[in-house]
Amino acid sequence: MDKAVQAAGAHASDVNYLNHETGLWSWLSTKDHKRIGIMYAISLALVFLIAGILALLVRAELIGPGQTIMDAQTYNEAFTMHGILMVFLFLVPSIPAILGNFVLPIQLGAKDVAFPKLNLASWYVYMVGAVFTMLALVYGGVDTGWTFYTPYSASTGGGVLWMTAAIFVTGFASIFTGINFIVTIHKMRAPGMTWNRLPLFVWGMYATSIVQVLATPVIGITMILLILERTLGIGIFDPALGGDPVLFQHFFWFYSHPAVYIMILPAFGILSELIATFSRQRIFGYRAIALSSVAIAMLGFLVWGHHMFVSGQSAVAAIVFSLITYLIGIPSGIKVFNWVGTMYKGSIWLQTPMLYALSFLFLFTIGGFTGIMVGVLAVDVHLHDTYYVVGHFHYVMMGGSVIALLGGMHYWWPKITGRMYNETLAKIAAVLIFVGFNVTFFTQLVMGAQGMPRRYYDYVDKFTQLHQISTVGSWILAAGLFLVLGYGIWSLFNGEKAPANPWGAATLEWTNVSSPPDPHNFKRTPLVTRGPYDFHLADEVFGGDGSAGDGSGDVRMPEPAPAAPEPADGDK
């Protein structure tokens, strides 16, 4: 453990949320937001593992032209399953359900989310969705791609019904989380926690929740209509019955484009926490970062048509969608510049979470720029449905969302588990993931620009070399991720006990709560008197010398918020 981390403060008391009740049933019936976060973490880790292995198999198949390890039908089902699991069952719930559940109420100074039972219901509903996904495999698999485009999805393989039902059901889990967070943020803030003192992670989750609540019902009705199309032939999407397959695309992307922001806005929230804490600097442009999240959430509803540039929608629609798509670059750019501005003249402390934050900046910027290129109408006609698009969305979704989740998991790991992880191994893993990721997906950008179509089982010889590089990259990436899994599990049992605030962060979950937290979070409700990133004040109190950047100086500890006056005796 770093000396700085070691010096950082007292250890937790013996009773915490992990051990105050024991037994499987105490977990399955818990209404504690922290435990629900952990249940989600375990379920999502499993989904990520399965979907990741599918990705490795798909890449292995593509290491040479022709059949390598599976036939074409299996290949179609494998990449479809990879996409569905990753998008609907992993990326959409990931950060809100794990870190949002765990951290958000504590950051607000609340004892729990507003509706704890609804929160638990969300996990159960999610698990039902996961079971339905498995049933889809049993009933013949799905080979439509994760977009379920009609009319193919209305007639192919038996698993589609179960899979669409799964997506309908997991949508409820997402809506429950969104409602819970919006109400919690509006109504459950500790005294003194004004909107201008909300940690930026909370702002990110707030914007996300708005999208979850407003977009998810639309995929719900789309899935119902698709189910009815298959069972009753209602003729809304099927052209043979007078329906319109482009209408399906409109419905589908009206959800699925905003869903991209369900995946990336929480990542922005995490980034702001990481950059501020590990630069030991008051965040630059707090309000701009906060409001740009809301702006992205709003604009995100107006751009779905850029997925349909070649679908036959009207030219006017395409031009308008293209223009609005560019606009999203503005708030995204504001964020990136503000993060860089925060780091400027900060004393940067290169712990693992900060490594992830930096790789996020690099990868997300590539993801953003390639997004602008596919947003250009004429260019998109060339790039549409090529590996360029695959590369682009992996840069945004994996290089953005997953990297931020990894950074956030490392950052909050001591708080969640009460244990430190092995810093050296963690840094090696972070570098492996960064390198492996770029080798895998930058190659795909090149391939796509050269004309390699996405989803294809076979390809012409000139792409062989690039496919091989990409496949080798996927192995490096996998090595890094398995390393994370390995030292994570090791740390659970053998990691050093974590202090309450190993990073010297200034938000409530670090300053006022032990690691791991008490069952009801706070011993006394905090009275918030300053903003979430006031390292400056801490400097005055603790006489920080600015030398923490090399890890040898002291970590400047922001002081805890004072306790709010007790409202009533019986209200424990």
Add this chain to the structure above:
Amino acid sequence: MATETAPATTSAGDVHAHQHPPHLEHHFVSSEQQFDSAKLGMWIFLATEILLFSGMFVAYAVFRQWHPDAFLAASNALNWVMGGTNTVVLLTSSLTVALSIHFAQKEEQRKMVWSLLATLVLAGVFLVIKYFEYTAKFEHGVYPGSFFDPHGAHYAYLADIPFAAQFFSIYFVMTGIHGVHVLIGMALIGWIAWRANRGDFSSEWYTPVELTGLYWHLVDIIWIFLFPLLYLI
């Protein structure tokens, strides 16, 4: 935004009158905070319901725009008397559910239970009328989508109209999903009536009654849009 205040702490009344009211959950500071949270949560949920129906309204708008004549002709096959009666029934049920909230506030226990039961009965009447409408169509082969095969005196002419099937697809999907919402509402109201009869609610705490009422009003409002779109225009 900068002057936004923190949640209200427990009012003096709460502290002195009830040290720990039984309905107050541990993670809330005051009954007021708990009630406001529940109500905000319900309103957000109702917004998701509207968005759920919006997909079908869009489908209706698109196909009506493309096939106005077919939609006009097919719409004439619907029984507007039954639909109109149902509109009156639902509007009345909105009144009775609102009365139940009023009686909850007045602590008039019996009247609250009776108005909830009246709502339940009216919802049942709605579904019974709907049942007769549906069976009248099914008897003559007026099914949604690919099962569409109209015959019999009043419906045979539909067979010659292209895209009439789509009108009935949309009709059955929209009213069907609305009907499911009515069923869910009946279950909720029945449960609330049972709890009201047990004496769970008082003028201090009647949140579930009010939230169920809000839900029921939404079911009513959606029907008020469905009725003219499908039966009248």
